Amino acid sequence: MKQEYNFSRRFFLKTSSALGALAFIPKGVKAFYEEVKNFIVPKKEQLPLTVSINKKSYAIKADTRTTLLDLLREDLNLTGAKKGCDHGQCGACTVHIDGERALSCLTLAAMVPGKEVTTIEGLANGDKLHPMQEAFIECDGFQCGYCTPGQIMSAVACVKEGHTKSVAEIKEFMSGNLCRCGAYNGIVESIQKVAAK
Amino acid sequence: MGFFDEPFDLMTPPEGRVEGVAKVTGSGKYAAEYKVNGLCHAVLVGSTIAAGTILNINTSNAKQVAGVLGVITHLEKPVVPGMADEEKIKEARFGLPVFHTDKVYFKGQPIALVIAETLEDATYAASLVSAEYREDAKTVDFNGTLGFVSLTPAGKDRGDITALNSAAHSIEAEYNIKAEVHNPMEMHATIAEWTADDKLKLFDKNQGVNNVQRTFAKLFNIPVNHIEVISEFVGGGFGSGLRVWPHALACIMAAKLVKRPVKLMLTRPQMFYSVGYRPASWQKIKLGANADGKFIGIHHQAKNGTSVYENFNEGITRVTRLIYNFDNLKAEAATVPLNLSTPTWMRGPGDCTGDFAIESAIDELSYKLNIDPVALRMKNLALEKNPETGLPWSTNYINECIEKGAQMISWKDRKAAHSQNIEGDWNIGYGMAVGAWNAGRGNASAGIQMQKDGSITVQTAMTDIGTGTGISMQNIAHETTGISKSKIKIELGNSNLPPAPSQGGSNGLSSIGGAVVAAVNALKLKLAEHAALQNEAYKNVAAADILLSDKGISLKTANSQFFISYASLWEKNKLGILEVEASSGPGAERQKYAFCSSAAHFCKVRVNRKTGKVKIERLVTVSDGGKIISEKAAANQMSGAAVGGIGMALMEEQATDERLGTLVGNDFAGYHFPVNADAPIIEVAFINKPDPNINPQGSKGLGEVGIIGTAAAIANAIYNATGKRLRDLPITPDKVLLG
Numbered sequence A: 001m002k003q004e005y006n007f008s009r010r011f012f013l014k015t016s017s018a019l020g021a022l023a024f025i026p027k028g029v030k031a032f033y034e035e036v037k038n039f040i041v042p043k044k045e046q047l048p049l050t051v052s053i054n055k056k057s058y059a060i061k062a063d064t065r066t067t068l069l070d071l072l073r074e075d076l077n078l079t080g081a082k083k084g085c086d087h088g089q090c091g092a093c094t095v096h097i098d099g100e101r102a103l104s105c106l107t108l109a110a111m112v113p114g115k116e117v118t119t120i121e122g123l124a125n126g127d128k129l130h131p132m133q134e135a136f137i138e139c140d141g142f143q144c145g146y147c148t149p150g151q152i153m154s155a156v157a158c159v160k161e162g163h164t165k166s167v168a169e170i171k172e173f174m175s176g177n178l179c180r181c182g183a184y185n186g187i188v189e190s191i192q193k194v195a196a197k
Numbered sequence B: 001m002g003f004f005d006e007p008f009d010l011m012t013p014p015e016g017r018v019e020g021v022a023k024v025t026g027s028g029k030y031a032a033e034y035k036v037n038g039l040c041h042a043v044l045v046g047s048t049i050a051a052g053t054i055l056n057i058n059t060s061n062a063k064q065v066a067g068v069l070g071v072i073t074h075l076e077k078p079v080v081p082g083m084a085d086e087e088k089i090k091e092a093r094f095g096l097p098v099f100h101t102d103k104v105y106f107k108g109q110p111i112a113l114v115i116a117e118t119l120e121d122a123t124y125a126a127s128l129v130s131a132e133y134r135e136d137a138k139t140v141d142f143n144g145t146l147g148f149v150s151l152t153p154a155g156k157d158r159g160d161i162t163a164l165n166s167a168a169h170s171i172e173a174e175y176n177i178k179a180e181v182h183n184p185m186e187m188h189a190t191i192a193e194w195t196a197d198d199k200l201k202l203f204d205k206n207q208g209v210n211n212v213q214r215t216f217a218k219l220f221n222i223p224v225n226h227i228e229v230i231s232e233f234v235g236g237g238f239g240s241g242l243r244v245w246p247h248a249l250a251c252i253m254a255a256k257l258v259k260r261p262v263k264l265m266l267t268r269p270q271m272f273y274s275v276g277y278r279p280a281s282w283q284k285i286k287l288g289a290n291a292d293g294k295f296i297g298i299h300h301q302a303k304n305g306t307s308v309y310e311n312f313n314e315g316i317t318r319v320t321r322l323i324y325n326f327d328n329l330k331a332e333a334a335t336v337p338l339n340l341s342t343p344t345w346m347r348g349p350g351d352c353t354g355d356f357a358i359e360s361a362i363d364e365l366s367y368k369l370n371i372d373p374v375a376l377r378m379k380n381l382a383l384e385k386n387p388e389t390g391l392p393w394s395t396n397y398i399n400e401c402i403e404k405g406a407q408m409i410s411w412k413d414r415k416a417a418h419s420q421n422i423e424g425d426w427n428i429g430y431g432m433a434v435g436a437w438n439a440g441r442g443n444a445s446a447g448i449q450m451q452k453d454g455s456i457t458v459q460t461a462m463t464d465i466g467t468g469t470g471i472s473m474q475n476i477a478h479e480t481t482g483i484s485k486s487k488i489k490i491e492l493g494n495s496n497l498p499p500a501p502s503q504g505g506s507n508g509l510s511s512i513g514g515a516v517v518a519a520v521n522a523l524k525l526k527l528a529e530h531a532a533l534q535n536e537a538y539k540n541v542a543a544a545d546i547l548l549s550d551k552g553i554s555l556k557t558a559n560s561q562f563f564i565s566y567a568s569l570w571e572k573n574k575l576g577i578l579e580v581e582a583s584s585g586p587g588a589e590r591q592k593y594a595f596c597s598s599a600a601h602f603c604k605v606r607v608n609r610k611t612g613k614v615k616i617e618r619l620v621t622v623s624d625g626g627k628i629i630s631e632k633a634a635a636n637q638m639s640g641a642a643v644g645g646i647g648m649a650l651m652e653e654q655a656t657d658e659r660l661g662t663l664v665g666n667d668f669a670g671y672h673f674p675v676n677a678d679a680p681i682i683e684v685a686f687i688n689k690p691d692p693n694i695n696p697q698g699s700k701g702l703g704e705v706g707i708i709g710t711a712a713a714i715a716n717a718i719y720n721a722t723g724k725r726l727r728d729l730p731i732t733p734d735k736v737l738l739g
């Protein structure tokens, strides 16, 4: 039989502040923390959520710990948003939330009901690619393609934000999206092309 | 299945890579992205010490977490026949015997694997696994340890190095480079599914599906063809996918244990100690020349870090034997065991490390000699033959690379003395360096399937890690058949397709290009065979005399009356899908010629005297990669490699903490590689002359030479700007200020 502990949020807060209070005895804290960790084997909580992704509404149950990125990739089979770090450090998971660029790995699924999420899968208009997608193909704005969906979502926002006045400005406002293949030449060129339209 | 744009078949995609639409729409599936029924998730638990023995592992808390399906440790695990005992483990040469030892060799070494219904369950449960250890002495300090290992000869001596004593001018200096980590944007991942007791299906990130297949066939003692490896879209590699790593084995073991398909994706921090890295290195160079700049000889010593459980020698001094005429040469090397995971090949392995030292020393010598660095190199290049083997170069246009690069960057604007070009707080300087790489070729196979409408699918097991294998195969097939590109599809990255070598060491296109040409010839002959039944003229014709088009087959030598449409050919011969497969590889030309790719890198930097910031204002890369098959993809490779070179020169550094025996800053906040704003628009050019002997298409590999020499060009430019000779990479602002 699985053990089921159900500690309230209040208990947890108390525990954390107790941890804080014990900070002056480092050894004790460590041991205490291990104890607490072993005790709080939480019951998994599922939240019913209604999320709107690419203008489609999904009524789902999601683990309260689930990020928007994992919801997309693991539960909804929308694998266009990529996981490159899971820590808000690479931009591979960039999506648009209510039209603004956002890192889906730093967004809990529970935060998006009532908002409109757009992923790379929702960028093309049916069979017609978004101009930025076309530009990335024409300018070879990628190699392995793994950072590409994030780059394109950021690039679309970058143009919309008006940060395309110079190569330097584009580079600055695209620096939250890492590309280890170093396809930066083509990324900048793609954005210039779309911005010029 | 197909490495092309399936869902958008109906529209005309913009001109670009075969898989372009799949990549820009997010529809291309990378290893962790396949939908597999019954999939569950695995998360690795790493050791918290760097050296010692596991005394006890507590997994009971983890097992109580709802959703947990099983836990693997060295004490409880499914059987891996190829690791049944010490002897077998040695034989397997798998590296870390994951879950088959109680020994800990580095911090983060997997000691347990938790498998659960969801990623969240598995991640949480993994945090509850704990272990007790007996700790042993450890070290992760490369520079502190390298004095304890002694050098041994690396290859044969040339001439007598004591000749250096009579040199009019010489340089003797040491160079240190910090460890670098590949960090492809896609973290390594595997989905493993046992479809039968002895049949395994893997969706895996790697650079060689056949290598993965062979490795696990051996470990699990099952026939190679019982393992299917699918790696259609690979999110970068740079060498990290050339080996099969413990996490993939762990995932397969997990699938065996829970009897369900299991997905394991490394976390970014785990990427720093699970899939190799470029080891830290130390070098010493003694280089001498006579008064007019002719090199007399070189003494090159090098050491690199390795793990305590495997020896990895980078081959740092290899490049010393390649580029210049050194009548007298001595090379020595050693490896330094550390409590870190085993390093591996990373873009330009060995050569880009060795080249940094040589090209820095030559630059330094040029100032002593008062000879322009370009002229000094021109004087000493080995342009006729490979100085090591004595074989004549098949082609080597490194001198043209230098000339073109000098022109592009306007080298004449460089001041001969350092610190002469100043604008406010900024010092401006120019630097250059060259690089070369032994151009290889492996045995590869390709297949072609042809339909009645004249469309073809070209297939290979080789991966496309972003280099443009797919588009290049399409280009070669188009050029050799005359069939329109829109009618040529590419399938790759699957072990069920014709076998090919791993994609590394700049061998990919060089190998597969020949196979595609061979397959096209086989297709032509097969079509002619069928055509001969309709027209005698096709009997016994050579492939070279056969012409194909979108519509049908004809003969080069004859007039148009011999044209036979595919439609009638298919009709008459009652054909279904026509299939051919052919192999191709290196041959006797390797005994006659030496082969190399080369590049020249030129850089203009600005260095801020107050902050030590280095800004790369221009970076020019000109390379000789034989014939360029796909101009855009090739230029992308070269500019991407240059960006990697900026990282190596200015920021990439895997820091360690000796007291804790651990890596420091193992994420993208702690480990910096260039972001968009760190690189200028890279200026790329090619010599673009085919090599007539290397392979049918005349192309030499490019992936490595793009980064070999870049770091030296940057360091040399910094010297020209500031007069500071910085020999330790990365050149961070503190080093500039203190230098």
Ligand code: FES
Residues within 6 Å of the ligand: A082, A083, A084, A085, A086, A087, A088, A089, A090, A091, A092, A093, A094, A103, A104, A105, A106
């Ligand atoms: S995965 Fe979200 S920023 Fe890297």
Ligand code: FES
Residues within 6 Å of the ligand: A141, A142, A143, A144, A145, A146, A147, A148, A178, A179, A180, A181, A182, A183, B185, B235, B236, B466
């Ligand atoms: S294209 Fe490979 S990481 Fe950007």
